[in-house]
Amino acid sequence: MEARLEQALLLKRVVEAIKDLVQDCNFDCNDTGIALQAMDNSHVALVSMLLKAEAFSPYRCDRNIPIGINLTSLTKVLRCAQNDDILTLKAEDSPDTINLTFESSESDRLSEYDIKLMDIDQDHLGIPETEYAATITMPSAEFQRICRDLIALSESVSIEATKEGVKFSCAGDIGNGSVTLRSHTNVEKPELNVEIDLAEPVALTFSLKYLVNFCKASALSGSVKLCLSNEVPLLVEYGLSGSSWLRFYLAPKIGDEE
Amino acid sequence: MRKTRSSKASRPSAEDSSISTSSIPPPESDENPPKLFILPKETSPEARIVTLPNPRNSAPTRYYFCPERGVYEFTKIAAPKGSPRSWLLAPPQAQPPAKKAIDAAASSEQSGSSTGPGSDAPAETRPSEHGSILSKGYTTRSADLFVATPLDPLFLIVPALAPAPGSESSSGHLFLSDDDHFDALASTSRHYGIMLQNPRLRAAFKARMGVVCDTVDAGGDCMYRLSVEKLMRELLRKASEVVDSGLPMSLEERFVGKVLEAPAVCVKREENLAVAGPLEQEDGIPQDTIKTQTPATESRTDSQASTTSTVTTATDITEPCTPPGAPPSSAPASIVRLLRLRTALAYITTTYTPAHLALFPQPSLIDFTPLTEHLTHLASLREEAFESRSFGNFSRKRALDGDEESEELRAEKKRKKEEEEEKKKRAGESRAIKGLRKVDVRGMKKLSDFFGRT
Numbered sequence: 001m002e003a004r005l006e007q008a009l010l011l012k013r014v015v016e017a018i019k020d021l022v023q024d025c026n027f028d029c030n031d032t033g034i035a036l037q038a039m040d041n042s043h044v045a046l047v048s049m050l051l052k053a054e055a056f057s058p059y060r061c062d063r064n065i066p067i068g069i070n071l072t073s074l075t076k077v078l079r080c081a082q083n084d085d086i087l088t089l090k091a092e093d094s095p096d097t098i099n100l101t102f103e104s105s106e107s108d109r110l111s112e113y114d115i116k117l118m119d120i121d122q123d124h125l126g127i128p129e130t131e132y133a134a135t136i137t138m139p140s141a142e143f144q145r146i147c148r149d150l151i152a153l154s155e156s157v158s159i160e161a162t163k164e165g166v167k168f169s170c171a172g173d174i175g176n177g178s179v180t181l182r183s184h185t186n187v188e189k190p191e192l193n194v195e196i197d198l199a200e201p202v203a204l205t206f207s208l209k210y211l212v213n214f215c216k217a218s219a220l221s222g223s224v225k226l227c228l229s230n231e232v233p234l235l236v237e238y239g240l241s242g243s244s245w246l247r248f249y250l251a252p253k254i255g256d257e258e
Numbered sequence: 259m260r261k262t263r264s265s266k267a268s269r270p271s272a273e274d275s276s277i278s279t280s281s282i283p284p285p286e287s288d289e290n291p292p293k294l295f296i297l298p299k300e301t302s303p304e305a306r307i308v309t310l311p312n313p314r315n316s317a318p319t320r321y322y323f324c325p326e327r328g329v330y331e332f333t334k335i336a337a338p339k340g341s342p343r344s345w346l347l348a349p350p351q352a353q354p355p356a357k358k359a360i361d362a363a364a365s366s367e368q369s370g371s372s373t374g375p376g377s378d379a380p381a382e383t384r385p386s387e388h389g390s391i392l393s394k395g396y397t398t399r400s401a402d403l404f405v406a407t408p409l410d411p412l413f414l415i416v417p418a419l420a421p422a423p424g425s426e427s428s429s430g431h432l433f434l435s436d437d438d439h440f441d442a443l444a445s446t447s448r449h450y451g452i453m454l455q456n457p458r459l460r461a462a463f464k465a466r467m468g469v470v471c472d473t474v475d476a477g478g479d480c481m482y483r484l485s486v487e488k489l490m491r492e493l494l495r496k497a498s499e500v501v502d503s504g505l506p507m508s509l510e511e512r513f514v515g516k517v518l519e520a521p522a523v524c525v526k527r528e529e530n531l532a533v534a535g536p537l538e539q540e541d542g543i544p545q546d547t548i549k550t551q552t553p554a555t556e557s558r559t560d561s562q563a564s565t566t567s568t569v570t571t572a573t574d575i576t577e578p579c580t581p582p583g584a585p586p587s588s589a590p591a592s593i594v595r596l597l598r599l600r601t602a603l604a605y606i607t608t609t610y611t612p613a614h615l616a617l618f619p620q621p622s623l624i625d626f627t628p629l630t631e632h633l634t635h636l637a638s639l640r641e642e643a644f645e646s647r648s649f650g651n652f653s654r655k656r657a658l659d660g661d662e663e664s665e666e667l668r669a670e671k672k673r674k675k676e677e678e679e680e681k682k683k684r685a686g687e688s689r690a691i692k693g694l695r696k697v698d699v700r701g702m703k704k705l706s707d708f709f710g711r712t
Binding site for chain 1: 683687688690691693694695697698699700701702703704705706707708709710711712
């Protein structure tokens, strides 16, 4: 397997976003690209990533190669790369190590690292394509702000999507609070648009700690998509360049509402 | 310790020894059987057993008080619980003391085996020339021996000098005259009142008080106040005396030898085994040595020989071991001495001084830091050795014994390994992941409940 990424920044941010949710995970490489799926320790949240072959230039992988790696180790090595460095991943067919080279785009600096791999036994879940009752697209910074603001008050947030808008509300020991967003179109800055696509009203409660954790991916994309249906996990999706994506799933809190 | 063997019975049971005569049916067991005492020689006829509060916990305790020779405490020497034995008390004129002791042991063996402990059977199974004398004897129920050993009056007066905090007379910080201190002492026990009329004892008390108290001269009268530092210094002097004459064997073994024992590392262990091997094969060796120790028992059977030998070891406990030739371990002599000193001091303070004083020497008096450092070093060594033992590859040995113990060891090892791995895993977690562990996930289903496994 050999994959060349024009900007190391992309992988840096992806790993940065998921390393606080899972410790070790398999990067599954095949001819379509690099995929990743992992659950947190409590198995209530799942992260799923697909970096399609188009994201790399060039990308070559002849067979399925699982690359089991400790994300803390990977982070350490990725910190050695400048954001603009050209990153090349190399692995053998049944690898013991993965090789990373960083080429400076400005100078002739070339750095090369090998990371030892590990065998990781992971459950792989089949996630079906789902029609969600509500799909909300909003600026990722906005979602991050809402989560950070509300976690000051409570551990969990109730997300209520109606045709009036989407309401994030919480109640805690010191009081309660809510943030409501309505559909909004900004012609000059389309990245600030808020779109609510509603098939039926939905109200679900989620753990804010996890949502704040997901928001670490905000740097990857200007907008985020929240997909909700009653009684199914929330999907938080960050789109990456070239139809690649980073998705988080979180189980709703059921029957434990106040 | 005075080695006079006078089998004087305690007062309440003095008449009992005459009761047991030789009759075929064993006499009823005594409600108040005689006790065997070893009392000091040449005491005055006024000597009495008195009940005084124990200086440690103020529980009433028996002491032997002689107006001329001072106060003695009783040390009980008992046979181990597992092997019942008894004393045969016989009229004194017939036998030399050594022979008598052996007979006592032998007959105790008989009473132990034939009639069992607790019965007072006359030893008539030996139709010898001494038969008549023995038949007049008395077999005690238990082989307890009470030895009166001199007690420093200092220990008796300290509780009066330092009354427990919270008690009525907690005027510990005032200078008081000796009479006041004696009054305080007399208030704790009726017997003190009588004893303190003895001028000799008063003088002895005063002299000892002078050693451990700050004194003030008030109009010809000497006033005393306990100085903990002086007391500590005095106790330290006592402790170093004990150390100089050698710690008692039991203390030496348990608190010095064991503690300083460096852990055996794997290679050493095998050497030890090799040495121990041939010894174990020749069973005769230990018994031979026993016989040379007690030549009088040679004619007897092996079982008797071994009984007498245990008797001697029982008495060994009280005898101070002569200055140990080889230090118990590789520890430097200064460390060994420090540990002995600390052991002796701890023994003295926990046995003879009031609990509320909680005495421990200031570093200015004696510095135990090298000792504590050495002990922590040993502890870490021991831990290491333990780990290397539990993780080391001893599979071949285990296969040989293959008993429960090794099974347990293996389980323990496995558990440890798992724990270690878990710990390692947790240590590698980032702060955020640790934070997620604390999230309340009640009401949240696992994702595998929503999405099927592939």
